Amino acid sequence: MDNVLIVSNTSATLGIVSDLLKSQTFARIVATQNGSESRRALINDDFELVIIDTPLPDEYGDDFALHAAESTSAGIILITKTETLYDMNEAVEDAGVFVLPKPISPDFFLQAVKLLYASRKRVLKLQDENKTLQNKLQEIRIVDRAKCVLIQYLNMTEMQAHRYIEKQAMDLRQSRAITAENILKTYDNNAGSAW
Numbered sequence: 235m236d237n238v239l240i241v242s243n244t245s246a247t248l249g250i251v252s253d254l255l256k257s258q259t260f261a262r263i264v265a266t267q268n269g270s271e272s273r274r275a276l277i278n279d280d281f282e283l284v285i286i287d288t289p290l291p292d293e294y295g296d297d298f299a300l301h302a303a304e305s306t307s308a309g310i311i312l313i314t315k316t317e318t319l320y321d322m323n324e325a326v327e328d329a330g331v332f333v334l335p336k337p338i339s340p341d342f343f344l345q346a347v348k349l350l351y352a353s354r355k356r357v358l359k360l361q362d363e364n365k366t367l368q369n370k371l372q373e374i375r376i377v378d379r380a381k382c383v384l385i386q387y388l389n390m391t392e393m394q395a396h397r398y399i400e401k402q403a404m405d406l407r408q409s410r411a412i413t414a415e416n417i418l419k420t421y422d423n424n425a426g427s428a429w
Contacts (some may be wrong), residue, residue, distance in 0.1 A: 237260065237281045238260050238262070238281060238283045239266065239308075240252060240255075240265045241267070241268075241269070241285065241287065241295070242287035242290075243268060248265045252265065254343060264281070268290050269295070269298040272284075276301075283308055283309050283311070283350065283351065284308045285311045286298060287336075288315075299326050300331070303329035303330055307357075307358065308354075309350040309351060309353070310329075310330070310350075311331070311346060312332070313333075313335075313338060315335070315336050316336065373409070373411040373414075376411050376414045376415060377414045380415075380417040381395040383418060384398060386421075399413050399414060402417075
C-alpha cells in the first residue's frame with residue numbers, strides 16, 4: 235500500500251486514524267485539517283487513499299470528496315455522523331466514495347480500508363485492460379487502413395497486403411502499427427501530389 239491523505243479538523247481523530255493505518259503497509263501518511271489544505275496536498279502528491287472526517291472547518295467535506303474523486307484515482311472514505319449518513323451517501327456514491335458512520339469501530343474501519351483498497355486495485359486493473367484493448371483496436375484500424383491503401387495503389391489482394399505489412403514489420407523490427415503508419419504516410423503523400 236502507498237500514500238494516504240487523512241483530512242480531519244480534530245487532532246484526536248487524526249491520531250487514532252494514523253495509528254490504525256500504521257498497522258498496515260502504507261508508505262506515507264499525510265494529515266491535513268481543512269479542505270483548502272487538502273486540495274493543495276492533492277496537487278503536490280499522489281494518494282492511493284483519502285480519508286475525510288467530517289465536518290471540516292471550511293466546508294463539510296462532501297465537496298472535497300467529490301473533488302478528490304474527480305481529480306485522482308484514489309479510493310475515498312468519507313466519515314460522517316449517523317444522522318447525515320444517508321444524505322452524504324446519496325451526494326457522493328455516484329463518484330465511488332465510501333461513506334462510513336461515526337462512531338466507527340477500529341475493526342470495521344480497517345475492514346473498510348481493505349475493501350476500498352481491493353476494489354481500487356480491481357478498477358485500476360480493468361482500466362489497464364481497457365487501455366490495452368483500445369490500443370489493439372487502434373492498431374487494427376491503422377493496419378486495415380494501410381491494407382486498403384496497398385490494395386488501392388499496388389493492386390494487392392487483402393492477403394498480399396496483410397503479408398506485406400507483417401513481413402515489413404518483421405524485417406524492420408517494428409510494430410505493425412508503425413509499419414502501417416509509414417505506408418499511409420508514403421501513399422497519402424503520393425496521393426496528395428497526384429492531385
